[in-house]
Amino acid sequence: MKVLVAIKRVVDYNVRVQVKPDGSGVAIDGVKMSVNPFCEIAVEEAMRLKEAGKATEVVVVTIGVEKAQDQLRSALAMGADRAIHVTTDAQMQPLGVARVLQKLVDEEQPGLVLMGKQAIDDDCSQTGQMLAAILGWPQATFAGKLEIDGDKATVAREVDAGLETLNVDLPAVVTTDLRLNEPRYIKIPDIMKAKKKPLDKRPLDELGVDLGPQLTTTKVAPPAQRQPGKKVADVAELVSELKERGLV
Amino acid sequence: MSERDVMAYDVAIVGAGPAGLACALRMKQQNADLNVCVLEKASAVGAHALAGAVIETEALTELVPNWRDNPPPICVPVEKDEILWMTEKGATKLPMTPPQMNNHGNFIVSLGAMTAWLGDIAEEAGVEIFPGFAAAEALVEDGKVIGIRTGDMGVGKDGGERDGYALGIDIHADLTVFAEGCRGSVSKQLIKQFELDKDASPQTYGIGIKELWQLAPGKGSTGLVQHTVGWPLKSETYGGSFIYHLEGDKVAMGFVVGLDYKDTYLKPFDLWQELKAHPKLADMFEGAELLNYGARAIVEGGWQSMPKLEVPGAMLIGDGGGMLNVPKIKGIHIALRSGILAAEHYHEKKTSEGWDGVLRSSVIAKELKKVRNIRPGFKWGLYGGFVNAGWETVTMGLSPWTLANHADHSSLRKVSEGKDQPTPPVDTGIKPKDRLSAVYYASTEHDEEQPVHLHVADTNICVTQCAEEYDNPCTRFCPANVYEMVEEPAGKRLQINAANCVHCKTCDIKDPYQIINWVTPEGGSGPNYSNM
Ligand SMILES: Cc1cc2nc3c(=O)[nH]c(=O)nc-3n(C[C@H](O)[C@H](O)[C@H](O)COP(=O)(O)OP(=O)(O)OC[C@H]3O[C@@H](n4cnc5c(N)ncnc54)[C@H](O)[C@@H]3O)c2cc1C
Ligand code: SF4
Numbered sequence: 001m002k003v004l005v006a007i008k009r010v011v012d013y014n015v016r017v018q019v020k021p022d023g024s025g026v027a028i029d030g031v032k033m034s035v036n037p038f039c040e041i042a043v044e045e046a047m048r049l050k051e052a053g054k055a056t057e058v059v060v061v062t063i064g065v066e067k068a069q070d071q072l073r074s075a076l077a078m079g080a081d082r083a084i085h086v087t088t089d090a091q092m093q094p095l096g097v098a099r100v101l102q103k104l105v106d107e108e109q110p111g112l113v114l115m116g117k118q119a120i121d122d123d124c125s126q127t128g129q130m131l132a133a134i135l136g137w138p139q140a141t142f143a144g145k146l147e148i149d150g151d152k153a154t155v156a157r158e159v160d161a162g163l164e165t166l167n168v169d170l171p172a173v174v175t176t177d178l179r180l181n182e183p184r185y186i187k188i189p190d191i192m193k194a195k196k197k198p199l200d201k202r203p204l205d206e207l208g209v210d211l212g213p214q215l216t217t218t219k220v221a222p223p224a225q226r227q228p229g230k231k232v233a234d235v236a237e238l239v240s241e242l243k244e245r246g247l248v
Numbered sequence: 249m250s251e252r253d254v255m256a257y258d259v260a261i262v263g264a265g266p267a268g269l270a271c272a273l274r275m276k277q278q279n280a281d282l283n284v285c286v287l288e289k290a291s292a293v294g295a296h297a298l299a300g301a302v303i304e305t306e307a308l309t310e311l312v313p314n315w316r317d318n319p320p321p322i323c324v325p326v327e328k329d330e331i332l333w334m335t336e337k338g339a340t341k342l343p344m345t346p347p348q349m350n351n352h353g354n355f356i357v358s359l360g361a362m363t364a365w366l367g368d369i370a371e372e373a374g375v376e377i378f379p380g381f382a383a384a385e386a387l388v389e390d391g392k393v394i395g396i397r398t399g400d401m402g403v404g405k406d407g408g409e410r411d412g413y414a415l416g417i418d419i420h421a422d423l424t425v426f427a428e429g430c431r432g433s434v435s436k437q438l439i440k441q442f443e444l445d446k447d448a449s450p451q452t453y454g455i456g457i458k459e460l461w462q463l464a465p466g467k468g469s470t471g472l473v474q475h476t477v478g479w480p481l482k483s484e485t486y487g488g489s490f491i492y493h494l495e496g497d498k499v500a501m502g503f504v505v506g507l508d509y510k511d512t513y514l515k516p517f518d519l520w521q522e523l524k525a526h527p528k529l530a531d532m533f534e535g536a537e538l539l540n541y542g543a544r545a546i547v548e549g550g551w552q553s554m555p556k557l558e559v560p561g562a563m564l565i566g567d568g569g570g571m572l573n574v575p576k577i578k579g580i581h582i583a584l585r586s587g588i589l590a591a592e593h594y595h596e597k598k599t600s601e602g603w604d605g606v607l608r609s610s611v612i613a614k615e616l617k618k619v620r621n622i623r624p625g626f627k628w629g630l631y632g633g634f635v636n637a638g639w640e641t642v643t644m645g646l647s648p649w650t651l652a653n654h655a656d657h658s659s660l661r662k663v664s665e666g667k668d669q670p671t672p673p674v675d676t677g678i679k680p681k682d683r684l685s686a687v688y689y690a691s692t693e694h695d696e697e698q699p700v701h702l703h704v705a706d707t708n709i710c711v712t713q714c715a716e717e718y719d720n721p722c723t724r725f726c727p728a729n730v731y732e733m734v735e736e737p738a739g740k741r742l743q744i745n746a747a748n749c750v751h752c753k754t755c756d757i758k759d760p761y762q763i764i765n766w767v768t769p770e771g772g773s774g775p776n777y778s779n780m
Contacts, residue, residue, distance in 0.1 A: 018539055031778045
């Protein structure tokens with residue numbers, strides 16, 4: 001079985017993001033970029049499937065700027081067999097990404113598509129679901145555990161109340177949650193090997209995918225600053241403070 | 249136990265700062281067939297880089313001749329220099345700028361953005377750069393450095409193996425170049441093991457705190473380079489601030505304090521916050537937003553403190569070799585130049601032998617010798633220091649004497665002398681409020697499951713001798729509030745919040761008993777600076 005893993009280049013989760021002064025977006029110049037953590041978990045899971053003999057080939061794909069190939073190389077260093085880079089400078093949105101992935105699924109015919117449950121930059125959590133819908137495939141989102149048995153997958157989903165177990169027929173789309181696994185450390189020899197693995201560049205406008213109507217971002221604003229708290233000495237002071245502010 | 253991987257290179261370079269990258273690039277420019285790799289402990293090239301930074305561009309032009317056509321992302325020509333002499337309430341602009349501080353023709357850059365840019369150029373030339381991998385130790389065999397060993401990944405707090413544990417690898421190289429910057433941790437081992445500093449004056453340092461601000465529209469003054477001296481530092485303490493105006497009302501600013509300061513109660517972070525609230529400067533912060541915070545030690549010993557720069561199989565370059573022009577507070581051009589010269593030496597001689605002599609008769613030596621007496625002259629205080637600096641400048645460093653340096657860890661006065669008093673915390677209302685909230689702006693990260701990378705040889709000294717003699721200065725000089733003395737029923741205890749560390753190396757330098765040893769944490773740990 002071939003596994004297709006979709007990954008996204010995002011601002012590293014350790015970086016304190018800054019909104020551009022004109023509110024048009026988030027500043028990314030000179031900012032450290034990484035593989036979206038949930039996508040990294042998806043790559044790791046694919047590698048574990050391969051190591052367990054359940055997957056035969058792991059193909060990673062990303063859609064994005066030239067530099068996004070750094071993230072593909074990281075995935076190759078984790079062990080993926082080859083990479084597809086759909087190159088574009090356009091700001092991609094979930095539906096557009098799903099349509100591009102649909103096209104690649106048609107070409108590659110994987111038995112499983114693994115992707116992160118959401119990207120930590122836009123937090124959309126839509127792409128996997130949309131992809132499953134337009135492919136007409138089953139989906140299992142927020143996977144905390146994944147088992148493959150023949151042409152079926154058992155997925156334990158992380159839901160509010162705990163774990164919900166689903167059985168889906170393959171091919172399917174599975175999106176990964178945080179507890180699915182702990183991605184491996186990359187070693188220098190693996191980075192060297194990754195440099196020699198195939199990385200196929202596909203300009204977005206040559207794929208012939210209609211991205212469809214897109215959303216327009218009108219404004220990005222940082223969260224409102226919290227007012228500093230005040231320490232009160234006792235209940236009496238608390239009550240009088242609350243009264244003063246018209247809260248009781 | 250798994251086998252340790254071994255990789256072989258012609259040249260292995262430790263540190264992707266300006267020195268390491270220049271050396272790597274020059275190696276490939278001379279001989280494209282050479283296998284050259286660079287290890288960098290930061291998770292990305294430039295993520296641990298921190299400097300002002302105003303640069304002189306001659307060495308850069310030599311290395312990347314067409315850089316002006318495709319300049320580093322942040323690169324602003326200096327328009328104007330200003331030096332302010334501060335008192336508590338006032339500030340006087342010096343009528344003229346001392347020649348070392350004249351920045352006409354120089355550029356303001358971000359060292360982080362510039363190293364990332366240079367890293368790309370080096371990679372295009374075929375250099376293999378490995379960010380996220382720290383050199384933990386030098387491999388020495390029969391008195392010769394044969395390479396380095398990278399740190400293990402996935403070691404648990406107790407030293408055991410965690411999930412995904414990965415043994416470090418050995419990199420063997422014909423030449424190993426140490427370009428770790430100020431107070432390099434492996435360079436420190438080498439200097440000790442090979443007694444490279446036995447003929448030098450002790451090395452001295454400063455601590456530099458830096459912040460990047462987005463001012464309100466129209467408040468910046470692109471190309472303006474400002475420095476302050478004086479208040480809030482006492483005359484006995486060397487230091488001052490820098491305020492460099494970039495484009496789009498962004499301003500890079502910070503504060504340097506000589507680590508030979510004597511007052512054990514001195515708090516570099518608090519002094520800097522006080523200075524920002526000075527009536528002459530406070531206005532700048534109205535409606536402004538703090539973008540980034542960080543700190544890094546800066547090497548100040550100059551010519552007389554430079555260790556021997558070679559051992560069989562290895563060379564030291566850049567700040568790691570103590571090369572920085574202190575009166576100019578510039579080391580980037582020297583780091584670049586030393587990288588170029590080191591590569592040229594190796595290309596010609598195929599050995600590290602002779603490197604020390606080459607550097608000591610180079611343009612770098614000439615520059616450093618000329619200013620060698622200026623920084624040590626500030627032992628006579630700010631005024632004495634300036635008078636001496638004037639003399640040294642007029643005579644172009646031709647004084648027949650060389651002033652000696654003294655080790656920073658030995659400069660603190662004891663509490664019992666009664667001269668120094670604790671000071672209350674400073675809260676000026678300008679961000680960051682305190683060191684803990686400041687660290688948040690450094691985006692620093694260390695997996696808390698890994699062993700503490702700040703080795704304190706004997707924590708008993710902390711609660712007994714140090715508490716009594718110096719009242720635990722580590723709790724004050726660390727810019728990230730890593731060290732805390734906590735009171736517990738059983739008594740006082742040193743708590744090390746290692747996850748907050750921004751890799752400045754101040755503790756390794758200033759701790760009066762020299763019992764703190766900074767070692768490399770898991771590769772990729774530490775600050776994630778953007779454009780610092
Ligand atoms: C506050 C401040 C302001 C400054 N302002 C200026 C200025 O305006 N102009 C100027 O010219 N200079 C300035 N400097 C000095 C300048 O930053 C240095 O001279 C210069 O960066 C030295 O370059 P380097 O390559 O030797 O070391 P660094 O720039 O320190 O680079 C060393 C690199 O090695 C990495 N490293 C260290 N140890 C290891 C290890 N064991 N394994 C892997 N990687 C490792 C580090 O993460 C780092 O990336 C300033 C310095 C400070 C602190
Ligand atoms: S622990 Fe040491 S190296 Fe780390 S930030 Fe504090 S003083 Fe600097």
